[in-house]
Amino acid sequence: MEYNKLCSKLADLAIHCQAPKGAKILATIDLKAIPTLDVDDGIWDNAGLTNADLVKCGIRAPLDEKRAKEEGRFLHNKRRSMKAWFQEEWLVVNWALKSADCDALQFQFQIRRTRLVALCAVWQSLLPAGDFVTRWGPSNVELAKVDVKKHQQQRNGDIVDVNPFSAPLKSFLKRMTALHGICLTFDKT
Numbered sequence: 001m002e003y004n005k006l007c008s009k010l011a012d013l014a015i016h017c018q019a020p021k022g023a024k025i026l027a028t029i030d031l032k033a034i035p036t037l038d039v040d041d042g043i044w045d046n047a048g049l050t051n052a053d054l055v056k057c058g059i060r061a062p063l064d065e066k067r068a069k070e071e072g073r074f075l076h077n078k079r080r081s082m083k084a085w086f087q088e089e090w091l092v093v094n095w096a097l098k099s100a101d102c103d104a105l106q107f108q109f110q111i112r113r114t115r116l117v118a119l120c121a122v123w124q125s126l127l128p129a130g131d132f133v134t135r136w137g138p139s140n141v142e143l144a145k146v147d148v149k150k151h152q153q154q155r156n157g158d159i160v161d162v163n164p165f166s167a168p169l170k171s172f173l174k175r176m177t178a179l180h181g182i183c184l185t186f187d188k189t
Helices: 002-015 031-036 053-099 103-126 140-144 164-188
Strands: 152-155 158-161
Touching: 053 103, 103 140
Parallel strands: none
Antiparallel strands: 152 158
């Protein structure tokens, strides 16, 4: 077991006065005793790790990076799903608008289309710039006409989208914005 080898190596270094200053010799683990471990056994001691901030940071940094990468993949898939959903909605509402044979239906589909344009404009204002390289549906002219602030409200400093289509995506957009900042931090290191 690798842990036991490292403990033995550290003990040898300590005997020959070559161990780092302040190094604590940890007890090896008996592999046969693992199934019978008790809460009071020495394996649960995290000697030397509780006081060293650099050690904590050194352990936490790769874990944070791994979590950020996992979250990035998750958000990328969510963003792709969001884009696919929006494109499908956009195609359907435009087809329905052209195919509607009564004014009442055309009016309802036009309202739906207007709300989709507003939703796209809000999303575009909240997502990182690179996410809207390809068009999702509405033209740039239609998007420019939308007053994004009219479709958002502030609650406790957070932007809350009042558009009913995007309520489930609020947390997604906040996480994406936070992840974008984390990724920029890791890119600098």
